[in-house]
Amino acid sequence: MSAPTSAADAFxxxxxxxxxxxSHQQCPQRLAYDPPRFCTACGKRLDVQVYPAGFAASCRxxxxxxxxxxx
Ligand SMILES: [Zn+2]
Ligand SMILES: [Zn+2]
Numbered sequence: 001m002s003a004p005t006s007a008a009d010a011f012x013x014x015x016x017x018x019x020x021x022x023s024h025q026q027c028p029q030r031l032a033y034d035p036p037r038f039c040t041a042c043g044k045r046l047d048v049q050v051y052p053a054g055f056a057a058s059c060r061x062x063x064x065x066x067x068x069x070x071x
């Protein structure tokens with residue numbers, strides 16, 4: 001009876017599979033230099049725009065956003 005109450009990070013941003021449903025050995029490394037490709041909240045593919053200074057990702061399904069600035 002200890003289900004996580006936070007809806008965030010239920011899915012892997014690199015491969016889109018549930019964090020509990022697969023091993024994600026390579027995923028943290030991918031996310032270290034690539035923007036996330038999947039929504040961590042719902043697992044759907046993100047719309048990702050990559051800029052020289054970072055990236056902006058948004059989920060069409062649930063509206064989650066993820067951005068990073070590298071300067
Ligand atoms: Zn993964
Ligand atoms: Zn989403």
